[in-house]
Amino acid sequence: MQRTGRCLVLLIRRLHTRPNQITSKKVGIGESWEAMKTNVYFLWVTTGDQPLGGTDSNVFVQLFGTTGQTESIYLPPEDVFAFEAGSVDKFVLQVPDIGDLTRCCIGQDATADSGWFVETVRVKDDETSREWLFTFNQWLGIEEAGTLAACVEC
Numbered sequence: 001m002q003r004t005g006r007c008l009v010l011l012i013r014r015l016h017t018r019p020n021q022i023t024s025k026k027v028g029i030g031e032s033w034e035a036m037k038t039n040v041y042f043l044w045v046t047t048g049d050q051p052l053g054g055t056d057s058n059v060f061v062q063l064f065g066t067t068g069q070t071e072s073i074y075l076p077p078e079d080v081f082a083f084e085a086g087s088v089d090k091f092v093l094q095v096p097d098i099g100d101l102t103r104c105c106i107g108q109d110a111t112a113d114s115g116w117f118v119e120t121v122r123v124k125d126d127e128t129s130r131e132w133l134f135t136f137n138q139w140l141g142i143e144e145a146g147t148l149a150a151c152v153e154c
Contacts, residue, residue, distance in 0.1 A: 041093045042090065043121065044123075047086065047118065061073050065097075106121055108149075122134070
């Protein structure tokens with residue numbers, strides 16, 4: 001795909017204690033971005049209730065669908081309690097339409113912790129109310145699992 005200087009603004013809104021906080025990230029998607037339909041997805045990341053299962057590292061997600069995929073998306077923490085053991089963190093993503101979801105990849109960069117236990121990622125399409133549940137139930141960390149990211153098919 002040929003790139004131009006134009007970008008689509010990807011809005012990531014974290015809904016927890018401060019629902020009005022919005023973080024924006026520009027993601028280049030090529031020439032025809034004006035014609036692309038965008039979707040709003042609600043995303044819930046569940047961290048397993050394992051000892052030392054939480055993380056303060058940077059967390060990223062990438063969604064794959066029948067008609068495309070998103071870029072790797074940084075999920076900004078709301079506060080120091082984000083991605084802690086036993087927690088559910090909610091985000092709102094506005095991204096180009098990628099069709100029915102088929103795969104989800106999630107990872108962390110180990111900047112603050114070595115491991116993180118990811119239980120599930122649940123995604124809901126705001127327009128159609130269709131939901132997808134991606135079950136990971138695994139550690140992400142070099143010491144714990146030998147990898148910082150994992151992908152699950154739906």
